[in-house]
Amino acid sequence: EVQLLESGGDLVQPGGSLRLSCAASGFIFSSYAMSWVRQAPGKGLEWVSAITGSGGSTYYADSVKGRFTISRDNSKNTLNLQMNSVRAEDTAIYYCAKNVGAIIAAPDYWGQGTLVTVSS
Amino acid sequence: QTVVTQEPSFSVSPGGTVTLSCGLSSGSVSTSYYPSWYQQTPGQAPRTLIYSTSTRSAGVPDRFSGSILGDKAALTITGAQAHDESDYYCVLYMGSGVWVFGGGTKLTVL
Numbered sequence: 001e002v003q004l005l006e007s008g009g010d011l012v013q014p015g016g017s018l019r020l021s022c023a024a025s026g027f028i029f030s031s032y033a034m035s036w037v038r039q040a041p042g043k044g045l046e047w048v049s050a051i052t053g054s055g056g057s058t059y060y061a062d063s064v065k066g067r068f069t070i071s072r073d074n075s076k077n078t079l080n081l082q083m084n085s086v087r088a089e090d091t092a093i094y095y096c097a098k099n100v101g102a103i104i105a106a107p108d109y110w111g112q113g114t115l116v117t118v119s120s
Numbered sequence: 121q122t123v124v125t126q127e128p129s130f131s132v133s134p135g136g137t138v139t140l141s142c143g144l145s146s147g148s149v150s151t152s153y154y155p156s157w158y159q160q161t162p163g164q165a166p167r168t169l170i171y172s173t174s175t176r177s178a179g180v181p182d183r184f185s186g187s188i189l190g191d192k193a194a195l196t197i198t199g200a201q202a203h204d205e206s207d208y209y210c211v212l213y214m215g216s217g218v219w220v221f222g223g224g225t226k227l228t229v230l
Contacts, residue, residue: 050219
């Protein structure tokens with residue numbers, strides 16, 4: 001059974017940093033691309049970032065490019081999202097998702113999410 | 121910037137059939153956009169229904185089907201049930217590794 005467990009969500013001040021993690025199990029982690037998708041309170045889903053199975057390629061939404069960094073540790077089956085220079089508009093539930101394939105693929109399985117609140 | 125469009129809301133009668141659409145503010149959706157569909161109820165994580173236009177995710181009943189209709193991707197629900205009342209989101213691949221979600225459709229079953 002695929003399981004994704006996010007952690008690291010917290011209250012952070014504008015301009016601050018936060019690191020989210022996602023522990024994966026139930027599948028061959030290195031064989032699948034992974035994504036982060038967020039949802040602001042009362043709003044729709046927003047794709048944030050993705051990384052290929054090998055970790056060799058990363059992709060970002062324009063709204064986070066240059067501020068967020070996605071990474072993965074295939075030896076520990078862990079996905080990360082380093083969030084720097086955060087803004088109020090980054091406040092959201094952040095979902096970790098396993099993609100359908102190793103490279104270009106949509107999210108398939110989802111974690112339960114972790115809440116990030118950016119406020120002074 | 122290209123926007124992914126969805127109907128803000130839709131209603132269907134119990135047992136009825138409804139087709140939700142997913143389009144582009146400029147241009148037509150094709151299979152090259154790998155349209156995927158997700159269902160979300162309040163307070164829950166999204167659930168994947170369809171990926172790559174028409175492939176059902178594991179455990180999804182065949183009442184849910186995906187296709188391209190005209191210049192849009194479509195999600196068709198047949199035999200609508202009360203527990204199908206949810207928000208439905210589509211996502212499209214824009215190239216260069218980037219995906220964009222639509223604004224979502226709130227489906228009411230009444």
